[in-house]
Structures are given as structure tokens and as C-alpha cells.
Amino acid sequence: MxxxxxxxxxxxxxxxPTRAVQTWDLKKVYRTGFWLNQKVESLKGCTLSxxxxxxxxxxxxxGAGKTTLLKILLGIVRASSGRAVLLGKPISDRAVKQRIGYxxxxxxxxxxxxxxxxxxFTAGLFQIPPATQKQRIPExxxxxxIDSKTAKKKQLRQYSKGMLQRxxxxxxxxxxxxxxxxxxxxxxxxxxxxxxxxxIILALKxxxxxxxxxxxxxxxxxxxxxxxxxxxxxxIICSGSLDxxxxxxxxxxxxxxxxxxxxxxxxxxxLDFSDNRWFGQLKSGTNLETFLAALKQMNAEVLELKLxxxxxxxxxxxxxxxxxxxxxx
Ligand SMILES: Nc1ncnc2c1ncn2[C@@H]1O[C@H](COP(=O)(O)OP(=O)(O)O)[C@@H](O)[C@H]1O
Ligand SMILES: [Mg+2]
Numbered sequence: 572m573x574x575x576x577x578x579x580x581x582x583x584x585x586x587x588p589t590r591a592v593q594t595w596d597l598k599k600v601y602r603t604g605f606w607l608n609q610k611v612e613s614l615k616g617c618t619l620s621x622x623x624x625x626x627x628x629x630x631x632x633x634g635a636g637k638t639t640l641l642k643i644l645l646g647i648v649r650a651s652s653g654r655a656v657l658l659g660k661p662i663s664d665r666a667v668k669q670r671i672g673y674x675x676x677x678x679x680x681x682x683x684x685x686x687x688x689x690x691x692f693t694a695g696l697f698q699i700p701p702a703t704q705k706q707r708i709p710e711x712x713x714x715x716x717i718d719s720k721t722a723k724k725k726q727l728r729q730y731s732k733g734m735l736q737r738x739x740x741x742x743x744x745x746x747x748x749x750x751x752x753x754x755x756x757x758x759x760x761x762x763x764x765x766x767x768x769x770x771i772i773l774a775l776k777x778x779x780x781x782x783x784x785x786x787x788x789x790x791x792x793x794x795x796x797x798x799x800x801x802x803x804x805x806x807i808i809c810s811g812s813l814d815x816x817x818x819x820x821x822x823x824x825x826x827x828x829x830x831x832x833x834x835x836x837x838x839x840x841x842l843d844f845s846d847n848r849w850f851g852q853l854k855s856g857t858n859l860e861t862f863l864a865a866l867k868q869m870n871a872e873v874l875e876l877k878l879x880x881x882x883x884x885x886x887x888x889x890x891x892x893x894x895x896x897x898x899x900x
Contacts, residue, residue: 590656591750591781592621592644597653599639599805613639615805616653621798623749626772626782628792630887631802632896637785638676640802641752644783645673658750669697672748676755676785678739682728686717686738689727693742711741715771733764740771751775753784757791769795793883801890808890817880823853824881830871838862841889848874852881 599614613636621627631637642648644655646662660667681689687708694704712722715737727735736756743751756772757765765788772795775782786792792799793813800810809816818840825839828848836842839851853862853876866873881889888898 588622588624589659590620591623591625592619592627592655592657592783594619594640594644594655595653597640597643597655598651599636599643599648600651601639613805614643614650617802617805617807619800619807619810621781621783623781624776624779625797626776626795627784628796628799629783629785629802630787630789630792630799630883631785632787632891635802636805637802638754641754641783641785645671645752669746670749672743672746672751674739674743674751674753674756676758678735678742680727680735680738680742683726685724685726686712686722686730686741689738690741690745693745697746699746707745707747711744714744714774715741716767717741733760733767736760736764736768737771740768744775748780750781750783753782755785755787757786757788765791789882789884789887799883801887803891803894803896806894808894813883817883817886818852818855821878822855822880823857823859824850824875824877825853825873826850826875827866827871827873830866830869834865834869835871838865843889 595618597614597617599612601611601613603609603611617636617640619629629637629640639648643650644657644662646668655662657664657667658670681692684692690708690711691704694708699707709719712719717734717737727738730738736759740753740756743753753772756768760768769791772782772784776795796813798810798812799816801808826848827850830849832842832844832849835849835851838854838857839849840854842849842851844850859876863873891898
């Protein structure tokens with residue numbers, strides 16, 4: 572073999588991953604009130620990217636604009652300004668919808684249909700040929716963990732909330748989409764229901780699908796997402812991989828008192844103060860002995876030092892507080 576030829580994996584590593592979703596400065600102003608004279612600014616300029624094959628979580632408190640952003644991407648709501656591209660096509664491109672799946676926040680499933688009939692109905696909307704339906708519906712029912720006999724017999728009004736959500740997932744996958752949008756797929760579910768949805772999402776990820784989901788259930792997001800963005804009051808306030816945002820897994824959390832903030836910042840990231848204490852994350856690669864010696868010199872002491880990255884929930888609350896958003900109950 573020619574020794575000069577670069578190895579294919581090296582070539583792949585050099586490439587920028589393909590973007591499944593890209594938005595530029597998306598804005599949305601809703602007009603409300605009887606005369607449509609009141610304005611609600613739901614998105615104030617959202618720019619984000621989601622790469623192919625990744626599981627991306629859009630986080631934010633209620634009313635942040637998450638559903639609005641998703642609906643704009645799906646073409647259900649028109650942006651007031653800005654631009655977005657899905658799978659390399661502008662969002663106005665109709666053909667791209669064939670390659671996308673969507674689970675709405677509160678899906679409406681027909682009470683008197685069985686799961687099987689409902690999936691046949693959804694398959695019909697996508698004009699999926701009967702032979703493909705015959706193969707895909709049982710596969711999907713299996714993927715979302717529903718017994719196939721039950722799926723054929725039981726009407727949807729007899730299913731639990733968790734089961735309905737799984738059927739909702741199955742309908743979002745009926746067209747074997749490359750890109751799946753899930754709006755709050757875990758909300759309102761008990762721990763077992765959430766676990767099951769997480770497992771389904773992980774299985775989709777294994778199949779190489781790109782998953783974009785909205786959530787405020789941060790524990791779930793932390794377990795399954797590659798990257799996240801936080802949306803608050805219509806603005807993306809930060810985005811990145813969990814390692815980038817929360818620090819790598821070998822980072823130290825440090826709590827102490829004394830010293831001065833300027834000197835402490837040389838050692839500690841995200842320095843914050845409360846109750847006469849300071850806390851943050853020790854900069855990576857810091858030698859502990861040198862750090863402790865430096866603290867002694869500035870008359871500071873360590874109260875707690877533990878090898879743990881901040882949880883996504885804690886990070887999320889910190890970010891909201893930084894924006895002056897009330898986080899106490
Ligand atoms: N159709 C609408 N008309 C007017 N205001 C809306 C409409 N949809 C959403 N909003 C407002 O936009 C903001 C963002 O809502 P939404 O996108 O549903 O947030 P999230 O999904 O993060 O909870 C909220 O203030 C909400 O009241
Ligand atoms: Mg929402």
C-alpha cells in the first residue's frame with residue numbers, strides 16, 4: 572500500500588462534522604390580544620448548530636421559547652426573521668419533511684384506534700407502501716417496548732401515559748427519519764417511564780439518528796445528550812458539550828473562604844461567592860500542593876475539595892442566576 576496515502580480515519584477526523592440543524596439569528600414575535608396589538612418576543616436571535624448523529628438537548632425553563640424554536644424548524648410557526656437549515660436544506664423545503672420525525676409536547680392520539688391502527692394511519696400520511704408498513708410497524712412496536720398483541724387489540728384510551736408517550740415515539744419514527752425532534756419527551760412520566768424513553772433515545776442514537784429534544788428534566792438530559800444549549804427568555808445563554816460546560820470528569824470542585832477574588836480567579840473557574848464562602852472549579856491541570864500553598868499565601872483556606880464535576884442541574888441554575896432569572900421556588 573502507498574505509505575503516503577493518509578488513512579481514511581485520519582481524513583474523517585479532519586473533517587468538520589456535518590450539521591443536521593443550523594440556525595442563524597432566529598427571532599419570533601407573537602402578536603396577541605384582540606387587536607393583535609400586543610407583542611410577545613419569544614425568540615430574540617437564536618443561533619445554534621446540531622451535528623449529524625448527535626443527541627442534542629435544548630434546555631430552558633417554561634416559557635423560554637423551546638417549543639417555538641422547534642416549531643419554527645418544523646415549519647409549523649414562521650420565524651419573524653433569521654434563517655435555518657435542516658439536513659442541508661432551507662426549512663421551507665417540503666421534501667426535507669420526509670426525512671424528519673416529530674413528537675409534539677402534547678401529542679393528540681386517537682382514543683378509539685389501537686396502537687397498530689394509529690401507526691397505520693400515520694404511515695398512510697407519509698404514503699408508506701403497505702409492504703413497508705407491514706415490516707416497519709412491528710419493528711417500531713418492538714423498539715418502543717409494546718407487546719404486539721396488545722398493540723393490535725387495545726384502544727389508545729386504555730393506555731397509561733407512559734405507554735402513550737412510547738406510541739407517540741413510534742409515530743415520530745414511522746418514516747424512518749434521519750433527524751428526530753422530541754418536545755419534552757420525558758415530562759409527566761414516572762421514573763420508569765422516563766427510563767424507558769431514555770433507552771429508546773439511546774437505541775436511536777445507536778442507529779445513527781440525530782436527535783434534537785427539548786427538556787427541563789435535567790437528570791435525563793445529562794445521561795443521554797452529547798451537547799446541550801440553554802435557552803432563557805428567548806436567548807441562547809450557552810451551548811456546548813457536557814464536558815465543555817460542566818468541566819471534564821477529572822475536575823475538582825472547591826469551596827473555601829478568605830483570600831481575594833482576583834488572585835483566586837487565577838486558580839478557580841466560575842468563581843462565585845455566598846455566605847462568606849467562595850466556590851468554583853479548580854482549573855484543569857492544577858497541582859494541588861501548589862494551589863494549597865498559594866491559598867496559604869493569600870490567607871485563604873479550603874473547606875471542601877472533591878473530585879466531581881458540577882451537575883447539569885447546578886450548572887443550569889447558575890447560568891439562570893447569572894442572567895438575573897429567579898430560580899427559587
Ligand atoms: N401562539 C402563541 N401566541 C402568543 N404567544 C405565544 C404563542 N406560543 C408561545 N407563546 C409565548 O412565547 C413564549 C415561549 O413559549 P414556548 O415556546 O412555548 O416556551 P417553552 O416551550 O420553552 O415553554 C411564552 O411566553 C409563551 O407564552
Ligand atoms: Mg414547550
